[in-house]
Each structure stands twice: as C-alpha cells, then as structure tokens.
Amino acid sequence: MKKFDKExxxxxxxxxxxxxxxxxxxxxVVLLASxxxxxxxxxxxxxQATFSDIQVLxxxxxxxxxxxxxxxxxxFRMNLFNIGVDGQYQLAAMxxxxxxxxxxxxxxxxxxxxMLTAILTGAFWAGIAGVLKVTRGVSExxxxxxxxxxxxxxxxxxxxxxxxxxxxxNNNTTGEMKKSGWVPGFNxxxxxxxxxxVILAVVLGIGYWVVLNxxxxxxxxxxxxxxESAAAASGVNPKRMVLTAMLxxxxxxxxxxxxxxxxxxxxxxxxxxxxxxxxGIGIALLGRNSPVGIGFAALLWAWLDKASPELDFHGYxxxxxxxMQGLIVIAVVVSYxxxxxxxxxxxxxxxxxxxxxxxxxxxxxxxxxEKEVAGR
Amino acid sequence: xxxxxxxxxxxxxxxxxxxxxxxxxxxxxxxxxxLALTSIVRIITGADGITNVSQMxxxxxxxxxxxxxxxxxxxxxxxxxxNIGLEGMMILGTWFGAWAGYxxxxxxxxxxxxxxxxxxxxxxxxxxxxxxxxxIVSGVAINILxxxxxxxxxxxxxxxKEGGSAKQSPPVDSLGDFTVPGLSHGLSTLNQKGWFFxxxxxxxxxxxxxxxxxxxxxxxxxxxxxxxxxxRTPFGLRLRSCGENPVAAESLGVNVYKYKYLAVIxxxxxxxxxxxxxxxxxxxxxxxxxxSGRGYIGLAAMIFGNWMxxxxxxxxGLFGYTDSLHLRGGSDxxxxxxxxxxxxxxxxxxxxxxxxxxxxxxxxxxxxxLVYLWYALTNEVPSQIVTxxxxxxxxxxxxxxxxxxxMPKADGLPYxxxxxx
Numbered sequence: 054m055k056k057f058d059k060e061x062x063x064x065x066x067x068x069x070x071x072x073x074x075x076x077x078x079x080x081x082v083v084l085l086a087s088x089x090x091x092x093x094x095x096x097x098x099x100x101q102a103t104f105s106d107i108q109v110l111x112x113x114x115x116x117x118x119x120x121x122x123x124x125x126x127x128x129f130r131m132n133l134f135n136i137g138v139d140g141q142y143q144l145a146a147m148x149x150x151x152x153x154x155x156x157x158x159x160x161x162x163x164x165x166x167x168m169l170t171a172i173l174t175g176a177f178w179a180g181i182a183g184v185l186k187v188t189r190g191v192s193e194x195x196x197x198x199x200x201x202x203x204x205x206x207x208x209x210x211x212x213x214x215x216x217x218x219x220x221x222x223n224n225n226t227t228g229e230m231k232k233s234g235w236v237p238g239f240n241x242x243x244x245x246x247x248x249x250x251v252i253l254a255v256v257l258g259i260g261y262w263v264v265l266n267x268x269x270x271x272x273x274x275x276x277x278x279x280x281e282s283a284a285a286a287s288g289v290n291p292k293r294m295v296l297t298a299m300l301x302x303x304x305x306x307x308x309x310x311x312x313x314x315x316x317x318x319x320x321x322x323x324x325x326x327x328x329x330x331x332x333g334i335g336i337a338l339l340g341r342n343s344p345v346g347i348g349f350a351a352l353l354w355a356w357l358d359k360a361s362p363e364l365d366f367h368g369y370x371x372x373x374x375x376x377m378q379g380l381i382v383i384a385v386v387v388s389y390x391x392x393x394x395x396x397x398x399x400x401x402x403x404x405x406x407x408x409x410x411x412x413x414x415x416x417x418x419x420x421x422x423e424k425e426v427a428g429r
Numbered sequence: 430x431x432x433x434x435x436x437x438x439x440x441x442x443x444x445x446x447x448x449x450x451x452x453x454x455x456x457x458x459x460x461x462x463x464l465a466l467t468s469i470v471r472i473i474t475g476a477d478g479i480t481n482v483s484q485m486x487x488x489x490x491x492x493x494x495x496x497x498x499x500x501x502x503x504x505x506x507x508x509x510x511x512n513i514g515l516e517g518m519m520i521l522g523t524w525f526g527a528w529a530g531y532x533x534x535x536x537x538x539x540x541x542x543x544x545x546x547x548x549x550x551x552x553x554x555x556x557x558x559x560x561x562x563x564x565i566v567s568g569v570a571i572n573i574l575x576x577x578x579x580x581x582x583x584x585x586x587x588x589x590k591e592g593g594s595a596k597q598s599p600p601v602d603s604l605g606d607f608t609v610p611g612l613s614h615g616l617s618t619l620n621q622k623g624w625f626f627x628x629x630x631x632x633x634x635x636x637x638x639x640x641x642x643x644x645x646x647x648x649x650x651x652x653x654x655x656x657x658x659x660x661r662t663p664f665g666l667r668l669r670s671c672g673e674n675p676v677a678a679e680s681l682g683v684n685v686y687k688y689k690y691l692a693v694i695x696x697x698x699x700x701x702x703x704x705x706x707x708x709x710x711x712x713x714x715x716x717x718x719x720x721s722g723r724g725y726i727g728l729a730a731m732i733f734g735n736w737m738x739x740x741x742x743x744x745x746g747l748f749g750y751t752d753s754l755h756l757r758g759g760s761d762x763x764x765x766x767x768x769x770x771x772x773x774x775x776x777x778x779x780x781x782x783x784x785x786x787x788x789x790x791x792x793x794x795x796x797x798x799l800v801y802l803w804y805a806l807t808n809e810v811p812s813q814i815v816t817x818x819x820x821x822x823x824x825x826x827x828x829x830x831x832x833x834x835x836m837p838k839a840d841g842l843p844y845x846x847x848x849x850x
Contacts, residue, residue, distance in 0.1 A: 087585060134565050136513075189828040194513070194565060195732055196827070198725045199820040206817035213811065334569050372581035379574030383552075386562045386570055394561075 068392045069339065069346075072384035079384070080377045084369075094369050101360035105244035112247055115348075115355035116254040116312045117326065121333030122351060123261050124175075124305035126342040130265065131278035131298050137179060137197025138306040139330025140204030145174040146310030147208050150321035151217045153230030153314075163233040168311065175307020176300045178204065183299030187292040193299065201330075219320075226322040236315040248316030257305065258344040274298060306330065335382040341389070354378065466772055468629045474765035480629040482617045484753055484762075485636025490711060491756070492749025493648045494519070494720075497703030498727020499734070499741040500655055501546075501696040506736060507659055508692030509672035510557055511841040513568025516724025517575030518549035518697040522704020524579040527715030528586055530601035530708070531593075538601060539644065539705050546701015547694050549575060554693040558686055561843045572724075583717065598715035601708070606645075609638040642710045648702070656738040668692055672837035676849030685844060700724060729823045735834050744823075751819040755812055763810045763818075771801035 081091035101107045121138055128135040135141075149171040158166060182196035212218040212225040219228035238246035265271035276284040277294045285291050309329060318325060336354055340347030361374035471479055498515045505512035525545025530538025549571055556567040587593035592600050616635035620628050659665035668688045670678040675685045703723070708715045726748055733747075734740025754763050774797030781790035827834075 083581070136565075136569075185824070185828050191824075191827045192732075195729060196824060199729060199824045199827075202722060202726075202820045203817045203824075206813045206820075209816070210811055210813035213813070331569070331573065335573055338566060338570075370581055370584055372577065372584070375577035376574070376581045377577075379570065379577040382570040382573055383556065383567075386566050387556055387560045390560050390562045 064392055064396045065341075068341070068389040069385065071388040071392070072339075072381060075384040075388065076377060076380040079380050080373065083376060084373065089369060093367070094364055094373060097363055097367055097369075098356070098360040098374075101363050102356055105241065107359055109241055109245040109247055110359040111352065111355040112251060113312065113316075113355075114358055115351040116248060116251040117309055117329055118332060118336050118351040118354050119254045119347060120257060120305060120312075121309040121329045122336035122340060122347045123257055123344070124302045124309060125330075125333045125337040126340070126347060127261065127265075127274075127305060128298060128302045129278075129337055129342050131274050131294065132281075133295065133298055133302070134194045135179060135182075135197055135299065135302045135306070136194055136334070137182060137200050137204075137330070138302070138309070138333050139328065140197070140201035141175040141178045141303050141306035142309035142330055143208060143325070143327065144178055144204045145171040145307030146314050146325065147211060147227065147321040148174040149311060150227040150230060150314055150319075151211065153234040154217075154219075154228040154320070157231040157233060160233040163231065164236060164315070167234050167315065168308065171307040171311055172304040173307070176304040179299045179303020179306065180296070183296045183303075186299070187296050193295075221322070224322050224324065226320045228320060230315075230319045234315060235319060238316050246316070248312040250312035250316055253308065254312065257308070258348060262344045270297075309333070332378075335378065335385075338382060338389075339385050353381075463773075464629055464633070465626055467769055468626045470765055470769045470772070471629065472625060474761075474768060479754075479762045479765055480620070480632040482620050482632050482635035482639055485632055486639050486641070487636075487756060488746070488750040488753040489636055489641070489645060490749075491752040492745045493645050494703040494706045494711070494723050495727045495730055495748050496652065496742055496745035497648055497706065498700050498724045499730040499745055500651055500727075500738065501699035501703070502728045502731040503655065503696075503736060503738060503741060504659075504668075504699065505550075505553075505693050505696035506731070506840050507669050507672045507837055508689050509675060509837055509839045509842065509844065510554070510689055510693050510696075511564040511568065512550075512553060512693065512696055512700075513565050513725075513728065514549060514553045514571035514575075515568075515696070515700045515727055516720060516722065517568075517572035518546040518553075518700035519704035519707070519720045519724045520572075520575040520579055521545040521549045522701030523708035523715050523719050524582060524598075524704075525701070526705035527598040527601055527708040528582075530705075531590075531599040531714075535602050535604045535709050538709055539604070539702070542705030542708070543698045543701045546697040546699070546704060548697070549701070550694040550697020551690075553697065554690045558689045558693070558844075561845065563843075564841050580717065583715070587715070592714075596717040598708070600713045603713065604643055604710060606640050606642045608640055613639045644702075644706055644710050648706065651699070652738045652742045659738075669837070672839055675839055675844045679846065679849065686846065689844075700727070703727065726819075729820075732834065732836075733823055733826055736836055747822065748819045751815065751822075755815045761809065763812075763815045764804065764808065767800055767804040767810065771797050771804060773797075774800060 077095075084091045084094065102111070121142060124138050124141070125135055149167045152170045153163070153167050156163070156166065178200055179197070182191075182193045182200055185191040185196050186193045210216060212227070214220055217227055219226050236249035238249050239251075240246055263271075265275060273284065273289045273294060274297075276287065277289055277291060277298075281291055284294070310325070313326065314321065332354060336350045337347060339353070340350035357374040357378055361371040364371045364373065467480060498519055501515050501518065502512050522542040522545050526538045526542025528538075529541035552574075553567055553571055556562045556570070557564050583598070584595040587598045588595050590599045613635060616631045616638065619631035620635055622628050657665075659669060667678065667683045668691070670681075670683060671685045671688045671692070678688075679685050704720060707719050707723070712719070727745070730744030730748055731741045733744035734742070754766070774793055778790045778794035778797060781787075781793060
C-alpha cells in the first residue's frame with residue numbers, strides 16, 4: 054500500500070516537473086537562437102521575486118488568476134469547456150462597478166451586494182450557454198466564444214456616456230465607486246498593499262475543495278466528468294448537472310475581477326485587465342484542477358508576469374515570459390497525457406503480472422482510481 | 430479515454446437532415462427573395478448604403494479572412510480534429526506574412542505566411558494526433574503560444590526598421606488588385622440609379638468586380654476547390670472517412686494518422702493565409718492583435734454552415750456584411766435593416782403558422798413586432814449593437830438548428846491506431 058502511494062505521488066509530480074523542465078529548456082533555446090544568454094534572464098527574474106514590492110504585485114495578480122482558473126477548473130472536472138470565463142468576469146466586474154458607483158449602502162451591505170451582483174452577472178452570462186446546451190444542444194464551446202464577443206459589445210455600450218459611462222480624459226470609466234464598496238487591503242509599508250480580497254480567493258479555493266471532494270454534489274459532478282453514462286445510470290440528471298456546473302463556473306468567474314476592482318481600481322475602465330479568462334484555462338491545466346495545484350500555477354504565472362518587465366532593463370525582451378507561458382501550457386498538456394498513459398500501461402502490466410502469478414485481483418482493486426485529467 | 434468531449438455536438442444524436450435539404454433552385458429563390466425584400470426596404474427607408482457597391486466590396490474584404498479561417502476549420506474537422514487553434518495559426522500568418530512581405534515582396538509574404546500557419550497546424554497535429562491530447566486544450570495552448578511567439582518576435586524583427594515598431598511591421602507593398610473594366614463602371618452606374626431589385630443585384634455584383642485583390646480571388650476560389658477536393662476525389666473521401674469513422678477507414682487500409690496530419694497542416698495553412706490577408710491586403714502591415722478573434726468567428730461560420738464549404742461561405746459573408754455596416758459608420762443603414770429584420774420575422778411567423786407550430790409562430794410574431802417598434806420609434810442604432818449582431822445571429826441560428834446540424838461523426842474524438850481490434 055505504501056509503495057503504491059509513493060508511485061502515485063511520483064506520477065502526479067512527474068507531469069508538471071517534466072513540463073516545466075521542457076518549457077525552460079525550450080525557452081533557453083529560443084533565447085540562444087536570438088543570440089542572448091540562455092540563463093541570465095532566469096536569475097534576474099528570481100532576483101525580482103525576492104523584492105517585497107514585487108512579491109505584493111505577484112500575490113495581487115495571482116488572486117485574479119486563481120479565481121478565474123477555479124472557474125475554468127470546475128467545468129473541466131465534468132468535461133465542460135467554459136471558454137467564456139473571459140467575457141463573464143469582465144461583464145461581472147463592470148456590473149459590480151456600475152452598481153458600486155450608483156448605490157451607497159453601509160459597507161456591511163455594500164460589499165456583499167457588489168459580490169452578489171458579480172456572481173449573478175457571471176452566472177447569468179454562463180447560464181445562457183448552459184441553457185442553450187441542455188435545451189437546444191448547442192456546444193458550450195461555441196456558445197461561450199460568441200458570448201465573449203457579445204460581452205465586449207455590451208461593455209462598450211454600457212460605457213457610453215448616456216448609459217453608465219463617465220469619460221475621464223481619453224479613458225472610458227464607469228465613475229468611481231462609493232467608498233463603502235472599497236475593500237481595504239493589508240498594508241505592507243513601502244511594498245504596497247495586498248488586496249483584501251486575496252482572502253476571498255483562499256476561501257474560494259477551500260470551498261472548491263470541500264464541495265468537490267466532500268459533498269454529494271461534488272461526487273456527482275466528478276462522476277459526470279469521468280463517465281456521463283455511468284453517472285446517469287447512478288441517478289444523476291446530466292442536464293441539470295451541466296446547467297448547475299455552468300452556473301457555478303460563471304458565478305466563480307464573476308468574482309475573478311473583484312480583487313482589483315474593489316481593492317485598487319475602484320472603477321471599470323479601459324485599463325482593467327483583460328484576457329484573464331484565457332490565462333485561467335492554462336493555469337487550470339497546469340494546476341491539474343486541484344485547488345493547491347492551481348494556487349502554485351497562479352503564483353508561477355503572476356511571477357512570470359510581474360518579474361519579466363525588469364528584463365527590459367537588462368537587454369532582454371520581457372515577452373520571453375509570454376513565450377514561456379505558452380510553452381509551459383503545451384508542455385504540460387503533452388506531458389500529463391504522456392504520464393497518464395505511461396501510468397496506465399504500468400498498471401496494466403502489473404495487473405497482468407499478478408494475474409499470471411495467480412494472485413487474486415481484488416486485493417489491489419482500490420488502486421485503479423485514476424484521477425481524471427482535464428486534458429482528455 | 431472513453432469519454433467523448435462533444436464539441437459542437439448536439440447532446441442528442443443528430444438527425445440526418447435528409448428531408449430538409451434545400452435544392453439549388455430553391456436556395457437561389459430564397460436568396461433572390463431576401464434580396465428583393467432588401468430592395469423594398471432600401472426604397473422605403475432611403476438608406477441607399479445597404480446595397481452600395483463600396484459597401485459590398487468592403488463586406489467581401491472583411492468576409493475573406495473569416496471564410497479562410499472557416500475553411501481551415503472545415504479541413505481539420507472533416508478529418509476529425511477540432512481546431513480551436515485557428516486564431517493562433519492566423520496570428521502566425523499575420524506575422525510571418527508581414528515579416529517576409531516587407532523584405533522580399535508581398536507574394537513571398539503570402540507563401541511564408543501560409544508556411545507560418547502550417548507550422549501552427551503541424552504543432553496541433555503532433556499534440557492531438559500523436560499525443561492524443563484533448564483537441565480544445567491543445568487549440569487553446571496554441572493560441573497562447575502564438576500570441577507569445579509573435580509578441581516576442583515582433584520587436585526583434587521590426588523595431589528600428591523604417592516604419593516599424595515593437596507592435597507594427599514596416600509597410601508591405603500591395604499585391605495589386607483588379608477591376609473588371611467596363612463591367613465595374615456599368616454596374617456601379619446601374620447601382621446608383623436606385624431601381625428596384627436591379628440596382629441591388631448590380632451593387633452586389635459590382636462589389637465582386639471592383640478593386641478586388643488577387644488574394645481575394647484566390648480565397649473565393651478556394652471554397653469550390655475545397656468542396657471538389659473533399660467531396661469529389663478519392664483523397665477527399667479518405668480524409669472525410671477519418672472524420673466519420675477512423676476505425677472503418679483504418680480497416681480499409683487508410684493511414685488515418687497521415688490524413689489527419691495532412692488535414693490539420695492544410696487547415697493551419699488556410700488559417701495562415703487568412704492571417705496574410707489581414708497583414709498584407711486589409712492593412713499593409715502587421716499589427717499586434719490584428720486578428721481580433723477572427724479565427725473563432727471563422728469556426729462559428731463553419732458551424733453555421735453545417736460543416737459544408739458553401740454554407741461557411743454564406744456564414745462568412747454574413748459576418749463580413751454586418752462588420753462592414755459597422756465600419757462604414759452606417760447607423761442609418763443598420764436602422765433600415767431593422768425593418769428588414771422585422772419583415773423577415775413576420776414572414777417566419779406566417780411560415781410557422783402554416784406549419785401549425787402556433788406557439789413559436791406567436792413568439793416570432795411578437796419579436797417581429799418589437800423589432801418594428803424599435804425601428805419606428807428610434808432614429809438610429811448604437812454601433813455597439815451592430816458589432817454584436819453577427820454573434821447574436823450565430824447564437825440564434827445555432828439554437829434554432831443545432832439539432833439539424835450534422836458534424837463529422839468522430840469529430841474531436843481521440844483515435845489510436847488499432848483501437849478497433
């Protein structure tokens with residue numbers, strides 16, 4: 054039993070480690086090919102991570118990534134591809150900003166109100182795709198891609214001065230939110246402020262783990278992901294499952310923009326970060342849909358983002374970090390699949406050997422619970 | 430490995446659309462009917478812009494990259510590989526096309542851009558076919574990588590060059606375009622007369638023969654060419670068999686891996702050509718973020734067109750037309766099209782009523798009346814609504830007809846050699 058656990062751990066760690074090594078090696082090749090030192094950028098970036106102001110930036114950025122990736126992961130756990138996290142979080146952040154600018158309640162009510170607005174907006178936007186999938190059979194991939202594009206137009210419409218927009222110079226904003234909706238951060242002195250809602254990200258991560266691993270709903274959801282027909286046979290209503298998962302994913306996605314909205318920007322403007330939903334897909338893949346793994350992946354991504362600008366001052370291009378992110382994602386999906394197949398084959402061989410030796414199979418029957426991987 | 434990810438796939442088993450396929454004359458009749466209606470609307474509202482020659486040629490120019498991406502999607506999906514990475518392959522096409530184009534002339538740019546797209550396709554093929562990774566995951570990863578690669582390469586290649594910057598390439602020479610002499614002039618005079626129907630047809634045709642880039646011509650020709658290759662040659666039959674039932678294809682001696690690889694590489698090449706069109710024809714330079722999601726739209730156009738070349742061309746045309754309405758600042762024109770939409774909805778309601786589908790008929794009628802009220806009570810439509818229109822229409826079409834669409838049967842499913850044994 055103990056030996057097996059070790060092997061399982063090895064398999065779980067092998068995927069990301071191989072992927073990171075390959076991605077780093079390939080990035081070094083890219084650096085070499087452009088005639089630069091293949092190692093110095095890493096040491097510069099590692100050095101950056103030791104500065105406390107950069108650390109604050111990394112943690113703040115990672116909180117956005119983390120929530121977005123959780124939203125993607127919840128869909129992945131049941132083979133649903135919510136490509137629309139990007140549109141969902143942007144629209145939700147905008148609606149929260151609009152409500153925050155026009156409603157002034159005491160903070161005890163205001164903050165939950167804004168969160169609820171964001172959750173409902175995100176869930177509504179994802180829910181459209183969910184309803185279309187269960188009632189009309191439209192693929193959620195295509196529907197969410199369309200909804201992303203529509204969300205961009207809706208946001209541009211809401212930004213019009215005679216709707217909710219407030220012009221600030223050349224920038225479109227939604228006006229500053231009322232103070233009661235601001236969430237105070239943790240003051241780190243000269244290093245800056247950590248968003249208060251980083252706590253929210255942590256809470257969501259714990260909640261995600263509890264719901265998926267310790268509730269009946271979570272079990273049903275994972276079962277639907279592993280085998281839809283088996284889940285249906287055990288009494289799970291697949292349509293309801295799809296819709297619930299989509300709504301949950303959208304609601305989570307809605308929260309992804311809030312740490313920066315309520316902690317720093319206090320308005321939804323052109324400077325609001327975009328594309329976090331797509332990055333979330335890569336982060337969820339790297340983190341293998343597990344709350345801890347996603348946490349590490351989000352920190353890695355945020356580190357690449359926030360430590361790379363320094364490279365420009367040392368004669369490198371900071372875009373090397375973006376290449377590295379892309380390479381990591383590709384290396385990750387390939388290595389996970391490879392490791393998974395290798396593990397399966399090993400298991401089959403072992404079972405075969407045991408059978409040949411005349412052992413009873415049942416003795417090790419609890420071993421073949423393969424964890425589902427999004428990349429299937 | 431047993432779970433099938435049903436991308437673009439109706440949850441129910443798709444019914445074969447045998448009884449409902451429109452014959453060619455019927456289809457032409459429908460198109461002519463819509464044109465006639467458009468013409469009536471134009472005369473009522475006085476919005477001459479909606480079938481203007483320049484409107485139509487803009488629409489064509491905007492439709493081409495979407496159509497090429499769609500064709501790319503068609504090739505890959507017909508061989509059973511879902512290609513969400515079209516966007517990334519287009520991005521590679523824009524960069525490679527402009528990079529080679531400004532140094533060695535535009536036609537070299539076209540070739541190198543296609544090769545750039547093919548590299549993206551090859552990567553997608555390696556990941557999905559050889560390593561059997563989920564197709565959507567791989568596509569998303571390729572999109573991320575393509576953005577990163579071009580962003581890294583652009584400053585290295587373009588910064589410091591004349592007219593270039595970290596985000597933009599130096600200008601590329603034009604490929605040249607042609608105008609059919611006589612015909613173009615005649616059609617545009619006819620178009621300006623404002624006659625019922627004839628002027629609108631003239632506008633549509635005029636758009637097809639005025640200032641058309643050679644690349645546009647090639648792109649348009651690729652639609653029937655793809656149809657011919659995929660549906661009329663042994664090569665195409667084998668390729669499609671890999672998308673319908675790879676195990677059966679394998680049992681007949683088809684090398685499924687080879688065909689999947691070829692299809693996905695061609696798919697990347699087509700998407701790359703779409704990218705080249707953006708960075709050489711539509712604009713004479715590469716610009717970061719130039720594709721702005723057209724790869725995804727191409728995929729939508731293909732699904733809209735039921736995985737058929739003709740249908741996807743129609744879908745691309747629709748996207749191109751609505752885009753051109755937005756670009757040419759035609760809020761009057763869009764306002765006029767509201768009336769067209771209302772009329773079409775009312776006709777749809779009558780059609781549904783004749784078929785005794787009373788509930789949908791009433792709903793459609795109600796929506797039609799609402800659109801008419803919108804037309805009657807306002808003077809213009811915000812441009813943001815115009816930008817959203819094609820996406821909303823695609824969603825509507827998908828939700829109304831998703832069960833009648835028929836995707837390749839093994840589309841998006843993993844395949845291993847010998848799995849059928």
